[in-house]
Amino acid sequence: MSYRIALAVLLLAVTTACGSPSAGQGADLRGKVYVSSSVTEQGKPRAMVEGTRVELRFTDDGRLMANAGCNQMQGPVQVDDGRLAVGELGMTAMGCPKPELHQQDEWLSKLLGATPSWKLDGANLVITGSNSEIVLAPEQPATLExxxxxxxxxxxxxxxxxxxxxxxxxxxxxxxxxxxxxxxxxxxxxxxxxxxxxxxxxxxxxxxxxxxxxxxxxxxxxxxxxxxxxxxxxxxxxxxxxxxxxxxxxxxx
Missing domain, CATH: 2.40.128.270 (Lipocalin)
Structure with missing residues (x-):
């Protein structure tokens, strides 16, 4: 094998190992709960209803449970190729005390139903749709104090x-x-x-x-x-x- 061919093979191996940060990370989401630390829409901060946040829970049996402060959403989820594909996303029909909460539910449901992209940025999960991006941090276990x-x-x-x-x-x-x-x-x-x-x-x-x-x-x-x-x-x-x-x-x- 010539020097040039050997060098090309080596570069390809390095690129394959380092160039796909989300490869194989889907398994890392199972059993974890993430809560939003920032939400943007069309490049600007999106104000959440006071006292609410986005919560995403990935169950061990391959389901996504989501909440934006009122109704619970859930459905089977696939995370292949850096995409979050939720099939048959169902939502409870609880009457929310504020119309803004219903609107927030609809916004999150639409975002998750449009197969947004995802990646892990350190410990944080980043969900990106056509006009919105949510940065979520791993939920820290609550203590009695x-x-x-x-x-x-x-x-x-x-x-x-x-x-x-x-x-x-x-x-x-x-x-x-x-x-x-x-x-x-x-x-x-x-x-x-x-x-x-x-x-x-x-x-x-x-x-x-x-x-x-x-x-x-x-x-x-x-x-x-x-x-x-x-x-x-x-x-x-x-x-x-x-x-x-x-x-x-x-x-x-």
């Missing part, structure tokens, strides 16, 4: 949403739990002990004035810790607190 907002009230028979306009938070910080309902439970520090999945805490006495819709949530918080402890479970960005009878709360970060 921090501020959690109560989203749902759980009984033995049902799960109900928090009344509209009511915001209740529970903060875990440095061995103290702070419940803030804006009414009777107003952020006083309560020491807690974490024993495996059990949170041991006694809320103590508080005022008992009526605060309208807040009362329902305050009663649910008290019931959750009525025996001085509750079981906790964290699934992605959702915290479940449950008492011995099965009642409790679901909270989000």
């Amino acid at each position: 921090g501020i959690w907002t109560v989203n749902s009230l759980v009984t033995q028979d049902a799960v109900s949403s928090v009344p509209e306009g009511v915001k209740v938070t529970i903060t875990f910080k440095g061995g103290n739990m702070l419940v803030d309902t804006g009414c009777n439970l107003n952020g006083a520090e309560t020491p807690y002990v974490l024993d495996g999945q059990t949170i041991k805490a006694k809320l103590g006495a508080s005022t008992l004035r009526s605060c309208g819709p807040v009362d329902e949530v305050e009663n649910a918080v008290r019931a959750t810790f009525e025996n001085g402890e509750a079981t906790h479970e964290i699934d992605r960005a959702t915290l479940s607190l449950t008492n011995a009878s099965g009642a409790g709360l679901k909270l989000g970060k």
